[in-house]
Amino acid sequence: MGDIKASYGYTDGDIDTNDSGARTLGSIIDERYSRRQTLFGGLGATALAFFGTSLLAACGDDNEAPVVTAGANASTNSGRVVTLTATATDDKEVTQAGWTQVSGPTVQLAEGTNNTITFLAPSVASNTDLTFEFSASDAKGEKATARTVITVAPAALGFTAVPKNKNDVVTVPDGYSVKVMTRLGDPIAAGVAAYANDGTDTNFAQRIGDHGDALHFFGLSAAGARDDASSTRGLLVQNHENINIQYLHPNGPTNASTGPRPEAEALKEIEAHGVSVAEYKDAGGRNWSYVQDSTFNRRITPNTPMAFSGPARGSALLRTVFSTDGTQGRGTINNCANGISGWATNLTCEENWAGYFRRDDSGAGADNAQRTDRELTALRRYGVTSNTGSYAWSSASTSNPVFRRWDARATVGGTATTDYRNEPNQLGWVVEIDPYDPASTPRKRTALGRFGHEGACFGRLADGKKVAVYMGDDSRGEYLYKFVSSANWAPADAQAANRLAMGDKYLDAGTLYVARFNANGSGQWLPLVFDQVPNRAATGSAPAYAFADQADILVNTRLAADAVGATPMDRPEWTAVNPVNGEVYLTLTNNSASVRPLNGTDAANPRHYNDPKNGTASYGNPNGHIIRLREAGDDTAATTFTWDIYLFAADSIDADPTNVNISGLTADNDLSSPDGLWFSRTENAAGKVHPVLWIQTDDGAFTDRTNNQMLAAIPGTVGDGGPVTITNVGQNGSATQATIAGAKATAASLRRFLIGPVQCEITGIDSTPDGRTLFVGIQHPGEEGTPAAPSSHWPASQAGATPATTRPRSAVVAVTKNDGGIIAL
Template sequence: MPDQPGDRTGRSADLPLLTSHNTARSALTCRYRCGDACSHDAPNRSLNTYFGDVVQRALSRRGALKGGAVLALAAGGATLAAAPAGAVAPSGGRPPRGLDFEVVAPNTADAVTVPDGYAQQVVIRWGDPLLAGAPRFDARKQSAKAQARQFGYNADYMALLDAPRRGHQLLVVNHEYTNEQIMFFGYDPANPTREQVEIAWAAHGLTVLVVRGDRHSGKLWPVVGDALNRRVTATTPFRFTGPAAGSALLRTSADPTGRTVLGTLNNCGGGITPWGTVLSGEENFNQYFANAAAVTDPVAKARLARYGLPTGASERKWERFDPRFDIGKEPNEPNRHGWVVEIDPYDPTSTPRKRTALGRFKHEAAEPRLTRDGRVALYMGDDERFDYLYKYVSTKAFKKGTSRAAREHNLTLLDEGTLYVAKFTGDSPAAEIDGTGQLPEDGAFDGGGEWIPLATGNKSHVAGMTAEEVYVFTRLAADKAGATKMDRPEDVEPHPYTGRVYVALTNNRDRGAAGKAGPDEANPRTGNKHGHILELDEHRGDAASKSFRWRLMLVCGDPDDPSTYFAGFDKDKVSPISCPDNVAFDEHGNLWIATDGAALGFHDGLFAVPVKGSERGHVKQFLTMPKGAECCGPIITEDRVLIAPQHPGETDGATAEKPGSVWPDGPGSIPRPSVVTVWKEKRR
């Protein structure tokens, strides 16, 4: 049961509006997940700004927007009515389809707390056997050889696909990072052993796992030893493809061709392609490298600094065991990470790819959508304070069918196309965007924008940069192009029916700080600690368009905080929500939001909200996480909800000897990141 009282909306009676820390995450999470990024200045020190002091051209349409701003939807010619400031959307009667559950109250329980009438099951834990011959997990007898055949650590993005055998499915999971301090008994952060380092290498990467379901519930069981099961790790060979493959910027002493790289690191958001492969973005890759101070060339130093590469030793000290992690010895090795990777889950012998045409940055998401003429568009976020939102559109069209020729053609679509970055413009005078979160006079945070091309194939659209430089140093290209600095754009997901794109902007406590970018209409709060959800509509509903309209659907936080906004819905009826991260849709078109680092004094969780109708903006909390954990990888199907509680027990001061959580195995155990399935129990 929750250990905080809540009313019928699931809100705690005494939720604090603010916390005094720089981040709501534990310091331990910051160290191992992102190299303590928030304690350093954001790498984006470019001078590009948002828009002018006043957007005069917007004033002519202000009158039409007052009292009920209406945003014309490109998709299908529909319209999205925006409630005026202070409006209350009706509530009552039956909930929208797919959202008939009792709200879970905010809490700090060391458990996955689900609604009444729902059941749950741990599908697979870190260290559980995966490949044939893998041993059972033993926390005190870990080995790299065993870990390479077991489920990896800290699951993030998950994809569920059909398997060849009836009643079975393919679950593809990436493994973002490791926390050796709570993984290993007797761990010395200053002096890790080679075996501990090699275990961590094997615990990174991805897992392909065949699971079988239960016809009478939402349970799932791993099929250990299935021929399709696979582990991809930090030492698995990958192949570079696309316009930067073979570039001198990607060459190292171990790979003088610049076409083969070992491993994938810090995998986060991803997507499923129309041709059945899985994409996964490499995010906080910078933290694994060391000794950037050894580089003296000013151009190279600036490039390393823009990606936040450490000047001294790394947290994990991997550079002691493999020179590729030492920038002083291999200055190009960091350039070989920070890409979108693609894996074919149906072919365990295939070589995974790193797709250079999609650019290099801290990738969150790689969600595809077809353009009107059948080409592939991908939406991607760069998860850093003041970084950018991107889109890629292929040159060639997708071919339907399962023939070998069609598949070979489709596997080239992410190698030739145009990479864009987003520039947002608000339609309200800058004086009305004062950083408090108060809605402007027209009743909505909204406006327009454009996709600025950065490169197409081997052609650069950025003055002073070659195409190869654009792809390898995409952040610098976007700086030059004048992109809009955003509040940590994380997961990006097109709606399955309308095509409208939803962007989770997690937070940015530096917004408006001295010397930093101030509030703008797309990022309207100073010291933004709770984040927001942005809706984006491509012109004419076409993902190939170079212009768009946008609006903020949610401005997150405690509903009692006047800076919050829930699409005009009655704030007395919504669940408090903070720091949106992963997003997904159910079959009814409802948006589901997983949070990371909730800054309201309670644990992270999974929330659902309708995006249309009278219940639009009615945020409802579906479940909550154990101590120290964030909610990752939501998959919402007709039969079950799948989530991955990541880094349970990652609390300050925690070690394997003094665990910060005993989830999921109970007292006497160390915490183990896992995959969980949740389902509604059938009435008897």
């Protein structure tokens, strides 16, 4: 809570109307009040007033009512904590005193001491008066009342921007606190030893994984049942995208680039990927901890059995040694962003999975000769071209399928069910998980397509309307997709007991689309439907590709998107949907001149410039931008939309203000490489009327100025800006590009809220439904260090100085507002 001055009672959203000099009952009160102050040696009235407590012995006139004050009128904003303080004095005993709300949206009053109450200012769309009355009665039944009016304005950002810094801690605004929650290696099963953090730890199938990414809080009741409204107990589901391999072993990994790998090392690294489910509890006052032995806790790793569902289930392209009929799979990997269904399941997304496989596509031992032209085209389009595979896991064993599966080479005389040639096709999907059922089998939803899934954000659900899921493909020059269900949404399904059956209903049948952005601010959703998708034209050394069926389109979605002429984007990452107006936001993290040269820009990806770092030139779009779109008729099933560029990321110090810093960023809100994206929950004021948008960065271009960061925004709407023409500059010339920019950022609409520790990425965000606790993921701090010389010591450094050899760990933090208010407001 902010400092409160008793004389006028309001600071930083807190209201204390303890105006001890106020007189509300006329001149007769003046005289008696003066006599009391003399009698009690000048003690203030607030110090003497208590709810329902005898205050003063009777003296003076017998028929005089108590003297009460309720404080001066005041103003605040939605989501802020309000404190009201009253006074009550009398020549007799004050036997009863208390507050009631007289008018305005109903709020929950919490009684304090000294005649105080607190409440959370409700969400309002325009200035709204709330009237409160304080009354006091004495032993003879004499009663007096006083009122105060609190005017609540719409929600607004209510914190001071955090300055850029390169400290090895998580920095938040004044008035906020940070608590470290689950960390890499923390045990989530009974009997598992605490994490030593020296490289000797094992059993990551029962520990929190590495590189925590997207996360979500699923509420639990006191009895352990699903409770979407719970803000005191829940399941924190988090993705684990990758690993800081050097810190997982005592002295770093053995032969990580070439092999052979020790099985124990490779198993540890494999199990450190995937997803974790861990129970969190609030002991009171937002004092959070996790429950190590909760029966809900679970690790889902690259070795966990999965089931395929949807149109590609049983396809010959999915047949493997493990599943000869193409219906089952093993595990999930490189899990990045997520999606939360309307029936309370978690959708985890397999992103940059292609590099984990060994294939040897050229030279001695290559499997090219065993492959068809169609296979080679698909493998190259997805980047399955490594000669060793990430971390060389397949070298750990030639017989154990846990390791052997990462060798995707086709063997002479072999088939898809005798070797591992089809294993890459088992990854690149959206996977649905029921967090409330640890025994359930996750399902890979093939109708949503296969690519480098960054996320799967649901559009607004409306009774009788189609369900839509928006997805970015996280590579430079890739696309934005939308899936639209065949079934119409039925609100009763939100509480279905069989949650994965709801996924069958809404996610297994429908139409997958890819986006084309037109220069005039319009766009089309192009259907990826067999018989509507032409052959993919020959390109370079790859021949034309003819699709065999719908399963082929879904397994090789990138090829289908190429074929229909979708718009290549500047590395599409997270999607987020404004819960109030349904507009869709997409982070475009960055691009380089090699992928999008000076003459390769377009209206939706318009910038080409130089942003040097440490004296080294970097041409292209190194800082990225955020695009947004609005569906025609606000219909999730629409096939057309309008768009603009909500925000151009830039360095406010050196960037050209006309052609690069187009959004007018300042030192308080400049950023680079937007990545994570999330709107506040609609259950609290931060997610209503004009919801708060959270932007997280994964940046290498701006880290000479600051560690990665998270910003809070209150964005406008598509079309709130207008056309602009940019003059782009390349290494050997310049060119102009027309685009459509949103309104410029201001201090009121965009501020930096959090800075992470050294060499981290900020990724993953959710809150409790009440908005009073914000969970944030801190990924790979100290990723450039060594076991002997770690370059970060976080999260240990959050508590102060640490030994120089303390290894960093990815972790979740819980951010709370010291006065108990809603985060950011």
